[in-house]
Amino acid sequence: MLKKFIFLSLLFCALFACTFKKEKKVDLHHKKEKKVNKLFGYNLDNFKVIKQTVKSGETFGTILDHFHVWTPKIYKIANTVKPNFDVTRLRAGNNYTILAAKDSTKKAEVFIYQHDLVNYSIINFKDSIYTQKIKKKVTTKTKKAAGIITSSLSKSLNQKHINPSVASELSEIYAWSIDFFRLQKNDKFKVIYEQRYINDTVPVGIGKVKAAYFEHVGKPFYAFNYVPDSITGISEYYDDKTNNLRRAFLKAPLKFSRISSRYNLKRKIKLYGRVKPHLGTDFAAPIGSPIMSTANGQVIASKYRGGNGNYVKIRHNATYTTQYLHMKKRKVKVGQYVKQGDIIGWVGMTGNTSGPHVCYRFWKNGRQVDPLKQKLPAAKGMKKEIQEKYLTYIAPIKKELDAIAY
Helix, strand or coil: CHHHHHHHHHHHHHHHHHHHHHHHHHHHHHHCCCCCCEECCEEHHHCEEEEEECCCCCCHHHHHHHCCCCHHHHHHHHHHHCCCCCHHHCCCCCEEEEEECCCCCCCEEEEEEECCCCEEEEEECCCCCEEEEEECCEEEEEEEEEEECCCCHHHHHHHCCCCCHHHHHHHHHCCCCCCHHHCCCCCEEEEEEEEEEECCCEEEEEEEEEEEEEEECCEEEEEEEECCCCCCCCCEEECCCCCECCECCCCCCCCCCEEEECCECCCEECCCCEECCECEEEEECCCCCEEECCCCEEEEEEEEEHHHEEEEEEECCCCEEEEEEEEEEECCCCCCEECCCCEEEEEECCCCCCCCEEEEEEEECCEEECHHHCCCCECCCCCHHHHHHHHHHHHHHHHHHHCCCC
16 A cells, blocks of 8 residues: 555656646746847838849939839928938939838838948838938957058058058058059058947948058158147147158149149139139039048138138138138038048039139138149148157057067
8 A cells, every 4th residue: 555655656746747847848938039120129020121222313202102102202201301311312322121011002111221331311201200310330440460562552452351441541641751653562561450340240441540650662651640639639640750741731622633723813714704813723523522621720611602602711720721612512610620631522513613613722821822832831740748748659559560570
């Protein structure tokens, strides 16, 4: 009898344990959460998701029309979001995503446009219309590179799978020191730069070049990025002797252009039909070409006025001021500090002009002069009182740079 009782007790315990284990497994299964497929806060499981690329000649209107949004609504959307997102500026080749209703209408409700790998614009027009700009989180990692020139800098970088933007940055940094069209075989370079990523893996261009070394025809050229004035926050590149690597003024406010009309005090202007001094230098270029500030300075005017059209005026110091006329659009505001080479607007035909160009005007001591005939100064040198601080700052960076193997 006792044996039978013990056997039944063990059997009961075994059955209970199995049942508990099974229930536990079921509970764990129920606790496992279903992964939600999201994009910028939208649950994609609630929509029909269409990913496309803007085709040549395609517009915002034709895209939405294809997804059952009718013309009056399209106009309303475009006008409502224009202050934040001009839908007429969609670029062929850029990606977009449509979130459409899952019902029988399959009507578009959200438009997500990818400007680049980092920046997105979202228009939600399911009920009310609103837009938002999204910037993906970008992380920065410091990278090092070095090489010996065999034919060109870009080819040497490409062979080492280094971002081609590095070559462009180096050519800008050394623009006044090295002729990159005449690099010699066995010239050498080293560089410490910032590589930008999204999701820690997808490269999205480079940040600043922190330091560089170039050996051209046996002569060494160092470059270190440094901010000499905390008020302006503008960085410069100096060598290992505190010398500035650039000149005070660029030769032109456009990278690719031609002079269509020079400074001329006796020029007859067709537009006026009489002799009228032309106090600027005209650089012709296609509409939309970026206009650069030719030197560091502070914006003292940015507005539209009469024959000047859209223009920007920059004070560089007590001696020099420059002005840029006939812009299609201005990018800077009064009071803003700009760096040499910064884009301040785009070429247009506003004001009195017969063709797309920028009229570049140049003041010296309050008098307009011909910039092409000026003996312009070298870039402002580093103040003596900060030179010791600078040399202390670059010492470990120089040591790190020198230690990079080719």
